[in-house]
Amino acid sequence: MTIAEKMRQRLRLNRPSLRARARPPKQRTPLGQNFSAANLPVALSMPVCDTCGHVQYPPTELCGECLADTLVFRETDTQGTLLAKTELHHSVWEFFKRRMSKAPWPMGSVKLDAGPVVLAHLADNTLAPGQSVQVFSHTDASRSSVLIACDVSQPVGRREVRRALTEATGLTQIAVREKGI
Numbered sequence: 679m680t681i682a683e684k685m686r687q688r689l690r691l692n693r694p695s696l697r698a699r700a701r702p703p704k705q706r707t708p709l710g711q712n713f714s715a716a717n718l719p720v721a722l723s724m725p726v727c728d729t730c731g732h733v734q735y736p737p738t739e740l741c742g743e744c745l746a747d748t749l750v751f752r753e754t755d756t757q758g759t760l761l762a763k764t765e766l767h768h769s770v771w772e773f774f775k776r777r778m779s780k781a782p783w784p785m786g787s788v789k790l791d792a793g794p795v796v797l798a799h800l801a802d803n804t805l806a807p808g809q810s811v812q813v814f815s816h817t818d819a820s821r822s823s824v825l826i827a828c829d830v831s832q833p834v835g836r837r838e839v840r841r842a843l844t845e846a847t848g849l850t851q852i853a854v855r856e857k858g859i
Contacts, residue, residue, distance in 0.1 A: 714822050714823040717823040721756050721814040721815070721834050721835055723815070724794065725737050725751055726751075727741035735795075758812070759809070761795065765785075784803045790813060799827070802828055811830060814826055814828070826840075826843060826844060
């Protein structure tokens with residue numbers, strides 16, 4: 679390996695902004711990895727306490743209501759209400775920086791009918807606070823589950839509809855930089 683190739687390799691590892699291809703953040707806790715695994719086959723799966731029935735989010739080891747350790751992932755109702763929305767204009771992650779250079783990234787907090795409040799990417803920027811929405815999970819380009827909110831008219835029970843909505847947000851494609859390393 680030449681010195682130039684070694685320097686290129688070192689830059690690739692130390693300077694994510696120079697990489698040709700950027701992926702979404704991949705660091706997940708073991709509970710986050712369990713969340714991703716539980717959400718692969720269904721539209722939305724959340725930890726539910728077997729003792730009291732409380733739906734928990736984000737995933738934790740103990741129930742937030744009764745402190746039991748009997749949380750099990752179960753398919754959950756996708757309906758909810760958009761509480762607030764915002765547009766991100768800056769991120770420390772290179773994947774989002776490259777997308778935000780074109781347009782702000784829409785995010786929202788959704789109160790699920792099942793109980794918890796979740797933060798979700800918005801598939802439709804025209805959604806307004808107070809509007810009924812559906813939240814579903816889908817894998818992003820780093821193969822981790824993310825939550826996405828869309829209008830209630832979308833049939834998110836079908837996998838191909840969820841895939842199309844996720845692709846429209848840009849979460850499944852790697853962010854490419856021309857002339858990157």
